[in-house]
Amino acid sequence: MSGPERIGLRLGRCRTCHARFVPVAGPCPRCASTETDTWVASGLGKVLAATELEVPPPGWDRPHPLALVEIEDGVRLLVIPDRPLPAPGALVEVREDGPCYRAGAPGRARDERGEGDAPGVGTVRPPFEPPR
Ligand SMILES: [Zn+2]
Known part of the structure; x- marks a missing residue:
């Protein structure tokens, strides 16, 4: 893969009340208007x-x-x-x-310090029975 691409994030936008929402398809979740279009955030x-x-x-x-x-x-x-x-x-x-x-x-690769300052990440927990 090439570097990170900034293509934006598609949202639905209501032309009646100007709410923005996901999923893009469907009526406005705020006012139920079907006058919507796509907005790239x-x-x-x-x-x-x-x-x-x-x-x-x-x-x-x-x-x-x-x-x-x-x-x-x-x-x-x-x-x-x-x-x-x-x-x-x-x-x-x-x-x-x-x-x-x-x-x-955002945008670029994160600075990796390797300081081990992310508790819980990468640790393997033993299997357990889910609660009933
Ligand atoms: Zn609306």
Whole structure:
């Protein structure tokens, strides 16, 4: 693959109330207007929360990283973050990846210090029985 490409992030935009939203298709989730079009956002945003699912849905890797990101346009997205798991407040760039959204350091590769300051990332947890 070549370097990171800035193609932006597609959002739906309501021409009635100006809300922006995902998924792109469908009526406005705020006012139900069908007068919508597509808006290309930068995809830059801030991590609100991040975690790893120890019991993800069937077919997902375990542990499965998950983050809630609010992008510049005020839209909040659940994304699969790059590792190490980003801290709340971290700036990320959200990109589409098929049916998923992923997020990583904006624009360029992250400075890798190798200081081991990302607790929990990369550790292997023993298998356990999910709670009944
Ligand atoms: Zn609307």
